[in-house]
Amino acid sequence: MAGIIGYGAYMPRNRIKVEEIAKVWGADAPSYKRGLMLQEKSVPSPDQDVITMSVEATKHALTRAEIDPSKIGAVYVGSESHPYAVKPSGTVLAEAIGATPEVHCADFEFACKAGSEAMFVCMGLVDSEKIEYGLAVGADTSQGAPSDALEYSAAAGAASFVIGRDPGVAKVIETYSFMTDTPDFWRRSYMHYPRHAGRFTGEPAYFKHIMGCAKGIMAKVKMEPKDFAYVVFHQPNGKFPQRVGKMLGFTKEQIDPGWLSPTLGNTYSGSSPMGLTATLDVAKPGDMVLMVSYGSGAGSDGFVFEVTDRIDEVRNVAPGTRELLDKKTYIEYGTYAKYRRKIRMGE
Amino acid sequence: MSTSAKYWRGIPQRYRLEAEKCTDCGAQFFPPRVVCSGCGGREFEEIKLDDRGKLLTYTVIRVGPSEFCEQTPYAMGIVELEGGVRMTGQIADVDFDDLEVGLPIKIEFRKIREEGEAGILCYGYKFVPDK
Ligand SMILES: [Zn+2]
Numbered sequence: 374m375a376g377i378i379g380y381g382a383y384m385p386r387n388r389i390k391v392e393e394i395a396k397v398w399g400a401d402a403p404s405y406k407r408g409l410m411l412q413e414k415s416v417p418s419p420d421q422d423v424i425t426m427s428v429e430a431t432k433h434a435l436t437r438a439e440i441d442p443s444k445i446g447a448v449y450v451g452s453e454s455h456p457y458a459v460k461p462s463g464t465v466l467a468e469a470i471g472a473t474p475e476v477h478c479a480d481f482e483f484a485c486k487a488g489s490e491a492m493f494v495c496m497g498l499v500d501s502e503k504i505e506y507g508l509a510v511g512a513d514t515s516q517g518a519p520s521d522a523l524e525y526s527a528a529a530g531a532a533s534f535v536i537g538r539d540p541g542v543a544k545v546i547e548t549y550s551f552m553t554d555t556p557d558f559w560r561r562s563y564m565h566y567p568r569h570a571g572r573f574t575g576e577p578a579y580f581k582h583i584m585g586c587a588k589g590i591m592a593k594v595k596m597e598p599k600d601f602a603y604v605v606f607h608q609p610n611g612k613f614p615q616r617v618g619k620m621l622g623f624t625k626e627q628i629d630p631g632w633l634s635p636t637l638g639n640t641y642s643g644s645s646p647m648g649l650t651a652t653l654d655v656a657k658p659g660d661m662v663l664m665v666s667y668g669s670g671a672g673s674d675g676f677v678f679e680v681t682d683r684i685d686e687v688r689n690v691a692p693g694t695r696e697l698l699d700k701k702t703y704i705e706y707g708t709y710a711k712y713r714r715k716i717r718m719g720e
Numbered sequence: 721m722s723t724s725a726k727y728w729r730g731i732p733q734r735y736r737l738e739a740e741k742c743t744d745c746g747a748q749f750f751p752p753r754v755v756c757s758g759c760g761g762r763e764f765e766e767i768k769l770d771d772r773g774k775l776l777t778y779t780v781i782r783v784g785p786s787e788f789c790e791q792t793p794y795a796m797g798i799v800e801l802e803g804g805v806r807m808t809g810q811i812a813d814v815d816f817d818d819l820e821v822g823l824p825i826k827i828e829f830r831k832i833r834e835e836g837e838a839g840i841l842c843y844g845y846k847f848v849p850d851k
Pocket of ligand 1: 742743744745746747756757758759760761
């Protein structure tokens with residue numbers, strides 16, 4: 374049976390507050406903060422992208438996994454902001470950690486669900502004994518159009534998981550996917566910013582797929598919300614994961630350890646995977662954890678994990694996710710606009 | 721010749737900090753070399769450098785080359801890693817008031833430069849304060 378052998382997260386140090394963005398566009402900061410339950414978000418420096426964050430998150434995952442990187446048989450990076458349009462992110466990551474050349478490599482895309490896809494595929498390859506270890510990364514440096522609601526949430530971060538056979542830090546008890554074709558959010562070729570269908574991104578998109586996936590996987594394992602110590606949902610803002618959790622019958626105590634979005638923002642492909650890293654940081658052996666991702670387009674991947682004794686040995690050998698979240702430097706909108714290349718430069 | 725080939729040849733050093741250790745006197749070299757400058761030995765073993773060290777000296781670049789203009793002002797430094805190897809690089813995520821000789825640093829993987837709008841992206845190591 375497949376399990377998580379090591380895990381790690383990474384995020385840039387820069388943060389911008391909701392007030393700082395709202396000030397520029399004449400928007401009402403308190404209503405955004407209340408409505409979306411967002412306070413601030415992470416911003417990558419010009420020298421940080423999906424590849425660099427994937428490498429740093431993976432270093433943390435490998436420190437916890439304590440394995441020889443050359444035994445990694447698959448490297449999958451899930452993202453909607455791969456630095457190249459053509460040329461894989463995964464090859465750089467595989468080379469940087471010393472997994473080359475005997476390794477299968479592919480970049481995944483599915484809006485915010487690409488990271489959990491990478492996890493899903495690695496688990497399948499491990500279970501079918503095609504590989505000994507697989508590396509699954511979810512990372513993004515997504516952008517929202519200036520003044521769009523997405524600009525308040527689109528953030529940067531990465532989570533990395535070494536998937537292998539037992540015993541790891543968490544056993545994969547079950548996986549499940551729930552998918553339909555739903556045009557709630559998209560970005561066409563050569564377009565710089567994504568488009569979204571406003572309120573349509575809620576009920577028929579996020580809520581329908583997360584509810585469908587969570588109910589489906591719980592039925593499959595014959596468990597109810599009270600059987601789980603923790604639950605992690607995709608976090609496009611602060612509000613949605615709390616609301617979908619409540620609709621499913623989970624408590625705030627089950628959701629909060631992995632609820633990073635109020636001070637991190639939406640890290641897209643990194644979102645629920647980073648929430649899982651923060652949850653593993655506090656989980657105890659024997660705890661059951663449910664994770665449900667969401668990617669526009671649209672679909673959800675669900676996972677039921679059982680935390681093992683090894684968690685207590687590896688938890689503190691690499692930085693905890695909330696420890697990284699607390700290391701921050703606030704920047705102003707001008708610096709943010711420069712870092713995110715929103716300013717047109719002379720040729 | 722494109723810079724792809726030159727960049728590619730340095731990948732083991734740029735990405736993984738691969739270095740060499742003289743099997744006679746133990747001196748470490750980064751990048752690797754053919755003859756040991758300490759004892760003249762020609763036998764080396766491959767090692768991976770430690771990713772932690774301390775700052776030996778630094779400067780702040782306020783007018784940089786055009787491809788680094790979006791990063792100015794930025795700090796450059798020479799760092800001595802645990803093991804004795806010294807290397808030059810950019811110091812990222814640092815408040816200039818915190819720059820001082822002896823500052824503990826760790827190495828992070830960052831994008832070093834972009835070959836214009838359409839060329840390759842070049843990755844490698846930078847230093848960040850270790851705290
Ligand atoms: Zn020597």
